[in-house]
């Protein structure tokens with residue numbers, strides 16, 4: 001297909017240059033197919049969003065238990081979980097990046113300060129922003145609600161720590 005297009009372009013230009021550097025070689029085309037295959041196998045939004053959902057829920061219980069490093073860790077990897085979407089959804093990922101940088105910042109600030117009152121206020125408020133993005137992107141039927149217990153019960157949420165304890 002690519003080769004055909006290439007020949008057509010050259011014909012239109014009135015140039016028939018055999019082996020021209022403008023033509024994509026079969027090997028390059030093959031490589032592109034493999035890259036496309038890898039990209040197609042990478043997660044888009046749905047798979048990492050499940051991780052976002054779980055880490056978001058866990059972070060609350062970490063903060064409540066005074067394990068601020070765990071809360072900070074959850075917030076950090078909640079963001080990183082979305083990295084595959086930089087490649088698979090390059091137009092949509094900036095919406096997530098802006099959300100994390102702007103709307104989510106007050107939650108991160110409260111974690112850094114180890115301030116439970118501020119954390120509770122900002123955490124509750126940001127749930128609306130999560131759901132606003134779902135609505136904007138056509139997923140208004142996915143409504144995040146706070147759980148009564150962590151998504152992952154196999155961690156000690158009550159261990160005392162500071163946000164700064166998370167390795168860089």
Ligand code: HEC
Pocket residue numbers: 044045046047049050052053054056092095096099126127129130131133134137139142144
């Ligand atoms: C940039 C927009 C955006 C933001 C911000 C966002 N989401 Fe999502 N979320 C989506 C989209 C889009 C889907 C649907 C995924 C798909 O079909 O590709 C989704 C799906 C989900 C799901 C369902 C995943 C599943 O398949 O089981 C959960 C849970 C979720 N989001 C949690 C959250 C939480 C918690 C926040 C806030 C901390 C949040 N989301 C913020 C766009 C967003």
